[in-house]
Amino acid sequence: MKYVKVGIVGANGYSGAELIRLLLQHPYASIEVLISNSTTGSLLTEQYPQFQDIIHMKLDTFNINEIASRVELLFFATPSGVANKIIPLCLEKGIKCIDLSGDFRLRNGDDYVHWYGFEHENVEYLSKAVYGLAEYNEEKIRNSQLIANPGCFPTATLLGLLPALQGEWIDPNSIIIDGKTGVSGAGRKPKVGSLFSEVNENVNAYKIGHHQHIPEIEQSIFDVTGNKVNISFTTHLIPMTRGIMCTMYTKLVKKGTIDEVHQYYEDIFKDSEFVRVRPIGNIPATKEVYGSNYCDIGLYVDERTDRLIIVSVIDNLVKGASGQAIQNMNLVNGWDRSAGLASAPIFP
Amino acid sequence: MKYVKVGIVGANGYSGAELIRLLLQHPYASIEVLISNSTTGSLLTEQYPQFQDIIHMKLDTFNINEIASRVELLFFATPSGVANKIIPLCLEKGIKCIDLSGDFRLRNGDDYVHWYGFEHENVEYLSKAVYGLAEYNEEKIRNSQLIANPGCFPTATLLGLLPALQGEWIDPNSIIIDGKTGVSGAGRKPKVGSLFSEVNENVNAYKIGHHQHIPEIEQSIFDVTGNKVNISFTTHLIPMTRGIMCTMYTKLVKKGTIDEVHQYYEDIFKDSEFVRVRPIGNIPATKEVYGSNYCDIGLYVDERTDRLIIVSVIDNLVKGASGQAIQNMNLVNGWDRSAGLASAPIFP
Amino acid sequence: MKYVKVGIVGANGYSGAELIRLLLQHPYASIEVLISNSTTGSLLTEQYPQFQDIIHMKLDTFNINEIASRVELLFFATPSGVANKIIPLCLEKGIKCIDLSGDFRLRNGDDYVHWYGFEHENVEYLSKAVYGLAEYNEEKIRNSQLIANPGCFPTATLLGLLPALQGEWIDPNSIIIDGKTGVSGAGRKPKVGSLFSEVNENVNAYKIGHHQHIPEIEQSIFDVTGNKVNISFTTHLIPMTRGIMCTMYTKLVKKGTIDEVHQYYEDIFKDSEFVRVRPIGNIPATKEVYGSNYCDIGLYVDERTDRLIIVSVIDNLVKGASGQAIQNMNLVNGWDRSAGLASAPIFP
Amino acid sequence: MKYVKVGIVGANGYSGAELIRLLLQHPYASIEVLISNSTTGSLLTEQYPQFQDIIHMKLDTFNINEIASRVELLFFATPSGVANKIIPLCLEKGIKCIDLSGDFRLRNGDDYVHWYGFEHENVEYLSKAVYGLAEYNEEKIRNSQLIANPGCFPTATLLGLLPALQGEWIDPNSIIIDGKTGVSGAGRKPKVGSLFSEVNENVNAYKIGHHQHIPEIEQSIFDVTGNKVNISFTTHLIPMTRGIMCTMYTKLVKKGTIDEVHQYYEDIFKDSEFVRVRPIGNIPATKEVYGSNYCDIGLYVDERTDRLIIVSVIDNLVKGASGQAIQNMNLVNGWDRSAGLASAPIFP
Known part of the structure; x- marks a missing residue:
């Protein structure tokens, strides 16, 4: 039995696909929703045939009410400049958010214009985000609703x-x-x-x-x-x-x-x-x-x-993105740190 | 708890390393012996640093009595022309053998000179080997002591x-x-x-x-x-x-x-x-x-x-060698076919 | 002194760049015009910095009159479906054309819809084109105004x-x-x-x-x-x-x-x-x-x-495109077959 | 007509093969001797098939008298620790030497033990070598018999x-x-x-x-x-x-x-x-x-x-080895700096 229902916004990108791969081997989390704006309506396996016979899901468009009814936790594997607009809506609905993009990593809102080239639309949320470098921030992460997953x-x-x-x-x-x-x-x-x-x-x-x-x-x-x-x-x-x-x-x-x-x-x-x-x-x-x-x-x-x-x-794509995001999910849910993440490296 | 003790002869090659990776995530088999002639005495992690903090073992030389006391099943990930000399010794000791090399795949002993360029030293064992193409030979594999794992x-x-x-x-x-x-x-x-x-x-x-x-x-x-x-x-x-x-x-x-x-x-x-x-x-x-x-x-x-x-x-290295070998081990032991093998492909 | 003035339509693609590389070491042909619709106005070296200090030219838009006044021979390194519209104009102006795209390779105009997915606009020119497989068509190529350079x-x-x-x-x-x-x-x-x-x-x-x-x-x-x-x-x-x-x-x-x-x-x-x-x-x-x-x-x-x-x-990109195109140019102009093409392969 | 006869010691390595490629397009130098200890007696094209129909030569063993009768200049594309033993013999015979290995680059003989792990056998020649960084040492190179070609x-x-x-x-x-x-x-x-x-x-x-x-x-x-x-x-x-x-x-x-x-x-x-x-x-x-x-x-x-x-x-392999060696040969012989070296880069 899997305990927590999760979704991925930006499921069609490489970090999204890597989240899916890792979540499939996770003992406690189940994937309920996959969101992709660019490929809405298509099957995941049309975008990523490696998942044939493993997971059969459609890529949906983002609808906050529907999502809120189906998941407890959302991963954002979106390009820069997207999550900052959507995450506040999700938090209001009580969905925990783990943002793999940079949208909530910097505390100073002005820095977004200078370094990222976009205007942050919800700067008041920057102070609510916890920086998800698990080896250094473990306690704060455990108690957070919004985790800014570190860059690679x-x-x-x-x-x-x-x-x-x-x-x-x-x-x-x-x-x-x-x-x-x-x-x-x-x-x-x-x-x-x-x-x-x-x-x-x-x-x-x-x-x-x-x-x-x-x-x-x-x-x-x-x-x-x-x-x-x-x-x-x-x-x-x-x-x-x-x-x-x-x-x-x-x-x-x-x-x-x-x-x-x-x-x-x-x-x-x-x-x-x-x-x-x-x-x-x-x-x-x-x-x-x-x-x-x-x-x-x-x-x-x-x-x-x-x-x-x-x-x-x-x-x-793992420790630098999706793996660390799952490590953070494990902390947020009080699970083993390495749940779903225990595989040895592949070499050669 | 892991039920069956296994060893790998030729642990220093790529198929050997891949067997180790896959066995580490296997629920029922534990690695007890790693044999490598070329790197005897060294640590596995000196040859394959990816295993640091995951498995700490030395590479040993081949000693049939010691091996027989420590394992129930042996994988041979050796170059052509090696396993045909050793496997009969192991079978006599009651060790089940899965040979990833070509040494027991052909039924006609003369073919070894023509196609492989070596003289097979135990042709009488060729008829005892079961060809390990699991999708076609499942019943025979289940009852075999010696499995010739198919070529890639x-x-x-x-x-x-x-x-x-x-x-x-x-x-x-x-x-x-x-x-x-x-x-x-x-x-x-x-x-x-x-x-x-x-x-x-x-x-x-x-x-x-x-x-x-x-x-x-x-x-x-x-x-x-x-x-x-x-x-x-x-x-x-x-x-x-x-x-x-x-x-x-x-x-x-x-x-x-x-x-x-x-x-x-x-x-x-x-x-x-x-x-x-x-x-x-x-x-x-x-x-x-x-x-x-x-x-x-x-x-x-x-x-x-x-x-x-x-x-x-x-x-x-997986379905073409070490993964299929584990699939065969699963059959021989009556386990789930996919025990230890359920990971999704890595892409990209 | 270089005898013949040439131009390239589609200079911004890989075949275009390869034509430039090869023409630079050609003893008799000089590059006078580079055409690129997608990057008109930019310097060639902005697209291909490898040419810095070697050739300093701008990428122009296609203007038949200006081109006719500046070149005697044009290479078309354009995507499928482009050259068939333009080449007749060039032939009328007396410009020899070597088309690296497929637009003039097939004799049967209907085949373009079926195999290429576009309607050929000048099917009457298909019979005038000579297929530029130099090793088999040398004489015809020597006397041609329009050469359909073979596919790779x-x-x-x-x-x-x-x-x-x-x-x-x-x-x-x-x-x-x-x-x-x-x-x-x-x-x-x-x-x-x-x-x-x-x-x-x-x-x-x-x-x-x-x-x-x-x-x-x-x-x-x-x-x-x-x-x-x-x-x-x-x-x-x-x-x-x-x-x-x-x-x-x-x-x-x-x-x-x-x-x-x-x-x-x-x-x-x-x-x-x-x-x-x-x-x-x-x-x-x-x-x-x-x-x-x-x-x-x-x-x-x-x-x-x-x-x-x-x-x-x-x-x-050489024998399969730009090199063969230059081989054809050599034939058309009565030069040594290997003028500009004598370099040994690069290995490793 | 090519004016200067050259040879390559270590013709079977990658720098040796690259010297051959570049010398083939050189207007003044002709390859007369190719030396390879590891593949003596074989054809160059057995080692490097890319040269078929371009250059037909055997790989010879090193014989100082024969070499002296056939070449005026020798390139050494040998592993570290070889040229220091042979080059003095060549210099005595009046052969100009361009050493692509590190054997004559350091002035302090003791450094060879520390940094290269071998004992230099002719330290008195270290001061006779000119460091072949052509952009900085042009005059000295012009007048030298022994050029230590810089490392990559x-x-x-x-x-x-x-x-x-x-x-x-x-x-x-x-x-x-x-x-x-x-x-x-x-x-x-x-x-x-x-x-x-x-x-x-x-x-x-x-x-x-x-x-x-x-x-x-x-x-x-x-x-x-x-x-x-x-x-x-x-x-x-x-x-x-x-x-x-x-x-x-x-x-x-x-x-x-x-x-x-x-x-x-x-x-x-x-x-x-x-x-x-x-x-x-x-x-x-x-x-x-x-x-x-x-x-x-x-x-x-x-x-x-x-x-x-x-x-x-x-x-x-070019500016970091064989190309720079030819640049140095050009200086030594008073030729154009870029003789044989004028090709544009290959991209992509």
């Missing part, structure tokens, strides 16, 4: 970086983050830059200095450590579908051996089943978390330059 | 082709199979032809007319339908890791509409949870079964040429 | 197949063509099916039985050999950018050893600098012609089934 | 970084280099880490803090600018065959707008035909230099962090 890059970045800041090992003003991502993060909407012929055999640096994940990362660093920082954050599109690696360069301010830093990380994450600190000398590769909810972290102290280099990897 | 191409080919032959829709002498495979089937042993730089942006036809899967396919066609056939079978290496597609060209001998042929296929597979006959007009792609135990089949009747074209796709 | 699949298919038919080695009714192509053939226009996330780690069979290249291939087979045939032709999208392989299955009707068939092919192509018949036992891979104008052919006689298997590979 | 990463790094240091725009101690490379740089020798199944859908950080290109880059920075620096240098293997991108993070010390910095770069490279400084706002992607000898540079001033971010891309 922020997830990889923050899990790798926060312990170094908490332990005051590094200079907060020295942080440089070099991100590499697969192209599924760009979604299923067709655009030239996401075509196979453009992405294959290619690396592309994009949005240098003005990526919308910058304020999200800086805000979380402040929340957890009290440091107001300006990070350097550069993202690269590389020829793969899934996976994010963040290579992070930081200046050590405390004399520390790799053993001490490594032990500190292990202590921080000793109860976090989805963060795996790699043994010293071992740096994770993205494929080693493929399809799973893990975030793997590797550490290197470069004595020639007094820098701590942190490498953090996730599957952008 | 034969699995895709036979599931797609046999109904057309059973229904006498096609001329058995007209069969042409054009196979496309990802490179993981070639294993983890380094060779020039498997290097990224050689495989990427490339298609390669190999072993034309003398692939070792030819006699296996022809033998099974004979077993199921009584037809002695010579097939044309050509395999192509394409730039992907997982996945096999077999496009099969056959001459229609019975006037049949696509609806009739399609219905016939649906009837044949109505109780087979791992075979999905696609709706008319819908041809499966390999990624739509990625990471899963499904075999998806698409059908097309070309009226211009009176040919039935059958497209069959599998994940070569 | 037809080029690979016909060069591999015609000798077997000319020599009457095979049954013309037995022809089955299994084509595999990179995705650049689908063009730069964004669509879901061409996205990296959909193509990577995937094989996709498409347009089974109704690909628009079927009538083109059958028409050419008739023209060269007098055989009216119905071919089976199935195309597969595989995860690469460039390259086509056609694996062709045919029934031998004449007893012939592989040596005899091979010798026959070598004789046919002994003066064709762009067709390389591989030594017996050697099957070509697509990457071995990457970036070049070669068509490589491998032959295999399967004695178990009395079939001749022919494998033919090209770079779809 | 150092080429991309130095061309991007040196102007910022020369202009004293940046703090020399702030340099962080994040490199991404295709796998062809790892060569054709089979190893697990270069297999398609391991590289595809994966990113891998390797040799963090101890890559052998670190001392080479630091030495060149010192030579050109007088700065003794310790750089942070991290390399990542990404799923592509060709291409290197270096993303470089540096601290601005001089107040400078992006316009001023950009102008400074344009001035430095105004006579360098192979370095293309991209317009402001435009960051290069690796595929935009594919197959060509270009190094493209993009610049970004991040005002939030006062950092100058420099992105530099090359084709690792």
Whole structure:
């Protein structure tokens, strides 16, 4: 028996499809409603034939009353600028909301115009949202109606970086983050830059200095450590579908051996089943978390330059989106943290 | 509680690693022994870091007495020419054996020299082996001690082709199979032809007319339908890791509409949870079964040429190897056919 | 000094860009006009930064009078259904036209509705067009004003197949063509099916039985050999950018050893600098012609089934489009066949 | 007529094959000798079928006297640790040597043990070698008998970084280099880490803090600018065959707008035909230099962090190896810098 009825708004995107895959193996949640504006009326299997004989549902249009009668919790896997208009309606109806888009991640409403390019229509709700970085916000998440699920890059970045800041090992003003991502993060909407012929055999640096994940990362660093920082954050599109690696360069301010830093990380994450600190000398590769909810972290102290280099990897569609959303759903409902999320990575 | 203790010989190869991944999510089987000659003594996680914090085991050398004391069932994920020497020892100790290599698939011992290039050392055991194509051999498999798990191409080919032959829709002498495979089937042993730089942006036809899967396919066609056939079978290496597609060209001998042929296929597979006959007009792609135990089949009747074209796709490491091996383990133990195998495909 | 002034209509597509690359290294032709409706007014380097510091031109709109005053020869690298409207205007102005689209390849105007889905507006010009398969039509091409440059699949298919038919080695009714192509053939226009996330780690069979290249291939087979045939032709999208392989299955009707068939092919192509018949036992891979104008052919006689298997590979954007177009331009102008086309393939 | 006779030692590797491709289109140099220890006696086309009908040569073993009688210039495309033993013999015979390996790049012989893991056998020759970074060492190269061709990463790094240091725009101690490379740089020798199944859908950080290109880059920075620096240098293997991108993070010390910095770069490279400084706002992607000898540079001033971010891309087998070697051969022989190197990049 499944206890909680859930729905997905934006079921036709890649994060939506990944939510469906993960929810199918969840012991307590059942999918009741799938919403897609662009493909309303079609069968899910017309969009995603992999679900044939597994789940037979139609994609519906958004109707708040009908949805309210059918689900207790809604995932929003919508493009930027959509959820901010709809979520308040859902909250009023008593539906718990987990927003995978960025619409409720920033506390300062004005930032949406600057970083996202749209005007937020319900800024008064920003303070009600809890940032869903489960490893750092578990208690608040448990008691929230509205969870702003972290971005893919922020997830990889923050899990790798926060312990170094908490332990005051590094200079907060020295942080440089070099991100590499697969192209599924760009979604299923067709655009030239996401075509196979453009992405294959290619690396592309994009949005240098003005990526919308910058304020999200800086805000979380402040929340957890009290440091107001300006990070350097550069993202690269590389020829793969899934996976994010963040290579992070930081200046050590405390004399520390790799053993001490490594032990500190292990202590921080000793109860976090989805963060795996790699043994010293071992740096994770993205494929080693493929399809799973893990975030793997590797550490290197470069004595020639007094820098701590942190490498953090996730599957952008799982821990960077849908898996983390389910982790948050588990917290909200008081279930096992890893319910439905226990699969090992697929390799090769 | 897990009921049955199993081991894997050849745990360091890709099929071995995939067996581990799938067994970890199996409700009734527990992994007790991992054997690898090439990496004996190392930790599994040194070879496959994806398993950190999930399974902590050493890779051992093969010792029949120790193994016999620790497991009831052994998977052989070894290269061709290995299992034929060892399996008889294991059977004598009462260990059930599921061989993922080709060593017990052919009934005629001489064929091993011709098609595989080695001399089989225990030909008297060939008749004791049951061919593990579960959709066609279920009863025999249930009662067997030694299961010859089908090859990757034969699995895709036979599931797609046999109904057309059973229904006498096609001329058995007209069969042409054009196979496309990802490179993981070639294993983890380094060779020039498997290097990224050689495989990427490339298609390669190999072993034309003398692939070792030819006699296996022809033998099974004979077993199921009584037809002695010579097939044309050509395999192509394409730039992907997982996945096999077999496009099969056959001459229609019975006037049949696509609806009739399609219905016939649906009837044949109505109780087979791992075979999905696609709706008319819908041809499966390999990624739509990625990471899963499904075999998806698409059908097309070309009226211009009176040919039935059958497209069959599998994940070569799952339904084409380790997943089917677990399906066979389930039958041997009287468990649910789909125990441990219920995951949906990962897409994209 | 460059002797002939040329222009490209559809310069913003992949074939257009490839024409530019090849024309830049051509000794006798200079690019004077680049036309693109979708990106009129922009710089070529805004669309294709690889040309920075090499060619500095704007993309213009189509104006017949201005074009007529500036070029002697026009390449049409336009989508299907465009060139048929414009080319007659150009011919009237005395401009030689080489059409890389399918608009003038079929002699029967009605076929355009059936196979291409558009109504041809100038069917009376179909008989004036010469099919630009240079290895078979050289004399006619030399004297033509309008050349219908062959499609990518037809080029690979016909060069591999015609000798077997000319020599009457095979049954013309037995022809089955299994084509595999990179995705650049689908063009730069964004669509879901061409996205990296959909193509990577995937094989996709498409347009089974109704690909628009079927009538083109059958028409050419008739023209060269007098055989009216119905071919089976199935195309597969595989995860690469460039390259086509056609694996062709045919029934031998004449007893012939592989040596005899091979010798026959070598004789046919002994003066064709762009067709390389591989030594017996050697099957070509697509990457071995990457970036070049070669068509490589491998032959295999399967004695178990009395079939001749022919494998033919090209770079779809060069020999399958822009390279062959330049080869045709060379013939039309009486230049060396290989002017501007002599580069070796790039590997790896 | 070709004026200079050249040979290649290590012709069977990827850099060797790329030298052959480029030399074939060179107007003044002819290939007379191909040396390969691992495949002596075989035809080049057995190793690299792409050269069929283009160049017909055997791979020979190394015999100094015979080589001396047949060539004037030798390229060494050998693994680390080979050329240092052989090149002195060649120099004594009056053969000019261009070494694509690292054996003569470092001035301090002891560094070879530390960074390369071998003992250099002819340290007295290190001072005779000229570092072949043509854009910075042109005069010395012209007069040299022994050219140490730069490494792939150092080429991309130095061309991007040196102007910022020369202009004293940046703090020399702030340099962080994040490199991404295709796998062809790892060569054709089979190893697990270069297999398609391991590289595809994966990113891998390797040799963090101890890559052998670190001392080479630091030495060149010192030579050109007088700065003794310790750089942070991290390399990542990404799923592509060709291409290197270096993303470089540096601290601005001089107040400078992006316009001023950009102008400074344009001035430095105004006579360098192979370095293309991209317009402001435009960051290069690796595929935009594919197959060509270009190094493209993009610049970004991040005002939030006062950092100058420099992105530099090359084709690792061309500008990062064989193309630059030919550029050096051109200088040594007093030819046009771009003889044989004028091809535009191949895209897509």
